[in-house]
Amino acid sequence: MNNQVGVVIVAAGRGSRMGTQESKQFLLLRNKPIFIHTLEIFAAMPEVDEMVMVTGAEDVERCRDWIHQYKISKNVRVVAGGSERQHSVYRGLRHLQTDWVMVHDGVRPLIQPELVRSCLEAAQRTGASVAAVPVKDTIKQVNGDGIITATPDRRSLWSIQTPQTFRLSDLLRAYEEAEHTGFLGTDDSMLVERIGIPVTVVQGSYKNIKITTPEDLDMAALWVKTEGEDIK
Numbered sequence: 437m438n439n440q441v442g443v444v445i446v447a448a449g450r451g452s453r454m455g456t457q458e459s460k461q462f463l464l465l466r467n468k469p470i471f472i473h474t475l476e477i478f479a480a481m482p483e484v485d486e487m488v489m490v491t492g493a494e495d496v497e498r499c500r501d502w503i504h505q506y507k508i509s510k511n512v513r514v515v516a517g518g519s520e521r522q523h524s525v526y527r528g529l530r531h532l533q534t535d536w537v538m539v540h541d542g543v544r545p546l547i548q549p550e551l552v553r554s555c556l557e558a559a560q561r562t563g564a565s566v567a568a569v570p571v572k573d574t575i576k577q578v579n580g581d582g583i584i585t586a587t588p589d590r591r592s593l594w595s596i597q598t599p600q601t602f603r604l605s606d607l608l609r610a611y612e613e614a615e616h617t618g619f620l621g622t623d624d625s626m627l628v629e630r631i632g633i634p635v636t637v638v639q640g641s642y643k644n645i646k647i648t649t650p651e652d653l654d655m656a657a658l659w660v661k662t663e664g665e666d667i668k
């Protein structure tokens with residue numbers, strides 16, 4: 437089997453929890469748009485054969501301009517997304533012709549190539565993988581009245597990240613099935629799990645944060661590696 441790898445970077449959200457007028461994926465992180473950091477990591481990897489970026493229909497042209505301006509080292513196809521993350525991923529998938537696909541959030545710019553490689557290796561060995569970290573806090577289930585109803589065993593709880601890696605044919609089938617039944621999930625793995633494909637968890641990084649609220653951007657600015665400056 438040919439093992440060609442495609443990457444879908446989703447960046448079509450509004451970033452409402454960030455509370456800025458500009459969509460959060462375009463905010464500057466150490467003088468560079470967040471999504472450009474993310475694209476640079478994948479574009480530099482020899483394992484990656486095709487790249488698609490999904491963004492808002494109104495942002496397609498300026499993203500192409502940025503990609504040109506920052507001299508992203510691989511060809512990146514920029515396409516318009518949908519109203520939910522799931523719709524955006526599905527639109528991106530249709531532009532790939534690879535055997536494998538890695539889906540990654542454009543707003544996880546601290547992803548490291550080593551983790552991308554581990555996720556790819558695990559998926560190619562087992563069929564499907566997601567990056568994740570064990571939760572550090574005790575997690576409670578709370579009802580609508582603010583009363584605790586359960587304390588699940590923390591040892592089985594993981595906080596799920598991206599990349600999420602699958603055979604393209606499996607992920608397309610999972611997306612078609614979800615679309616058909618009106619199922620809406622918050623990650624790609626949920627859709628694959630529900631068609632009965634086991635998904636392997638790969639130990640991710642606590643630094644592979646999804647920039648969601650303003651303090652995440654502050655943390656990312658502390659951690660991001662800038663040219664000529666190695667921040668631990």
Ligand SMILES: Nc1ccn([C@@H]2O[C@H](COP(=O)(O)OP(=O)(O)OP(=O)(O)O)[C@@H](O)[C@H]2O)c(=O)n1
Nearest residue numbers: 446447448449450451452453519520521524542
């Ligand atoms: N319709 C959407 C919604 C989300 N995303 C992308 O999915 C990733 C994870 O989503 P999240 O962090 O929830 O982003 P937003 O939806 O933008 O944030 P919020 O929920 O605060 O509005 C982001 O890279 C986001 O751009 C997308 O491509 N299309």
Ligand SMILES: C[C@](O)(CO)[C@H](O)COP(=O)(O)O
Nearest residue numbers: 521541596597598622623646
């Ligand atoms: C896919 C994901 O990054 C896993 O954590 C996440 O579910 C997407 O973001 P959202 O905040 O749930 O929309």
